[in-house]
Amino acid sequence: MGIVPEMSVAENLILKKHHRPPFCRGFLLNLRAVRRFAHHAIEEYEIMTPGPDTPAKLLSGGNIQRLILARELSGEPALIIAAHPTYGLDVGATEQIRQILLEQRRRGAAILLISEDLEELMSLADRIAVIFEGEIMGEVAPETASLEEIGLMMAGEKRGVVL
Amino acid sequence: MKRFGPFVFERRLAPTRTAILGYSLLAIAAALVVMSFIFWAYGVSPVKAYSTIGRTTLGTRFGLMEILRRTIPLLLCGVGLVIAFRAKFWNIGAEGQLLAGAVAATWVALFSGIPAPWKIPAMFVLGFVAGAVWGIIPALLKVKLQVNDVISTLMMNYIMAYFVKWLIYGPWRGPTMRGFAYTDLFPRDAWLPLIRYSKVHWPTLVIGIAAAVLAALILSRTRLGYEIRVVGDSPDAAHYAGISFLGVSLWVMLLSGGLAGLAGVGEVAGIHHRLLEPDHVSLGYGYTAIIVAWLARGSPMAAIITSLLFGLIFAAGDEIKVTLQMPFQITGVFNGLILFFLIGVEVLLYWRVRLVRKGQEWAGKAGS
Secondary structure (H helix, E strand, O other): OOOOOOOEHHHHHOOOOOOOOOOEEOOEEOHHHHHHHHHHHHHHOOOOOOOOOOEHHHOOHHHHHHHHHHHHHOOOOOEEEEEOOOOOOOHHHHHHHHHHHHHHHHHOOEEEEEOOOHHHHHHHOOOEEEEEOOEEEEEEOOOOOOHHHHHHHHOOOOOOOOO | OEEEOOEEEEEOOOOOHHHHHHHHHHHHHHHHHHHHHHHHHOOOOHHHHHHHHHHHHHOOHHHHHHHHHHHHHHHHHHHHHHHHHHOOOOOOOHHHHHHHHHHHHHHHHHHOOOOHHHHHHHHHHHHHHHHHHHHHHHHHHHHHHOOOHHHHHHHHHHHHHHHHHHHHHOOOOOHHHOOOOOOOOOOHHHOOOOOOOOOOOHHHHHHHHHHHHHHHHHHHHEHHHHHHHHHHHOHHHHHHOOOOHHHHHHHHHHHHHHHHHHHHHHHHHHHHOOOOOHHHHOOOHHHHHHHHHHHHOOOHHHHHHHHHHHHHHHHHHHHHHHHOOOOOOHHHHHHHHHHHHHHHHHHHHHEEEEEEEOOEEOOOOOOO
């Protein structure tokens, strides 16, 4: 779902927006607008790429993730569903992507973060709901919840909804 | 990484331009080497054969013009196939789409009653439309009913070939042709102008080159081209971005079939001046154009070069027949060999092959 591997970073950044102005006028693409947007996004999301024309498949995993975030978040969405957004990334990339999510939260976006990384959940989430076999076992606030409590819910023990 | 006997295959990310060019030339060279065995089996020295071919095709004005004439249908079909292949629509039906164009042109020339100055433009327009219609049918079948595009486009060739046969043996058989299975000759006002002392119908050649340039612009600079590339490269991403598969498939096959249709117009209006047996209208140009497009690797401009190469091979086939007294079908063998080796070197473009011996690691030629 993520990227179009053979296409350039710039072309990947406008996916879903490619048919709307300023990127598209009539049936023609506005390549200048595409480039301008790409330079802006590469800078803002610190995508490490030789340039906007590099094929997206040549980027590292972390940079592909940044590219996807740049593409998805540039439209200022009201709701973000992030499933394992830092899965398999190195420490630096992980930290940056967490910062980007927090930035979006400050902007006012609702974020549903799906993760199995407890440390990540504790540091990012405002509320944590634990799902066991498809059922929500309980909801806790990370400031007050203990790891034991979350662990018990992960093992299938139902707790009353806290919040 | 994969292991195959003593060989280790390592994935290569992006082949460079030099690698693509080098390996393509390697494939052509390999085909030439195997071809020389066939010459040898016919009792012709390969060196003499190649030098004769080179002298008679590249060395004379007549030879060069013959190359150009063969290039025209290959270029038009090839550019269309490049567009279709970019969307991973495997159009094997250029031959039938070409014939559809030829049928439309014949209708305009003999039966339409369109006045003289409009005849030739009308032939091109209706030829494009006929080829496009023949191309759009498999596109609809693929998107709406999930019919395999390779099979349906291929089968449509046979339908059109037999339709042409029916026409020339039946309703369109020329009354002045004394029972031969041709239509009547086109009136003079439906003949395409030629470059002097040659069979190069230059209007079609100009259209072919313009089509290559236009196709390149469409692919790189339009919304349609962008969507074609997304669909071809990542159907999942295309689905996610809300790109219409139906729209892209229809457009791609409209252009691909239409361009092949133009090639058919050129053949009947520029060379034969009548509709005749399908394998005389086109010497398999629609099939050879598949190799032209494959070798061009998604670039319509490169199709100009690769169609010239296969134009040369067709022209060489004539020389082989006349000068070396070998069958013209040799060109089919040669085309097949080139495609075979091209698909063979594909492995080397995306995989680095190393030979690993027992107990030691020996890095094989790394390539570029």
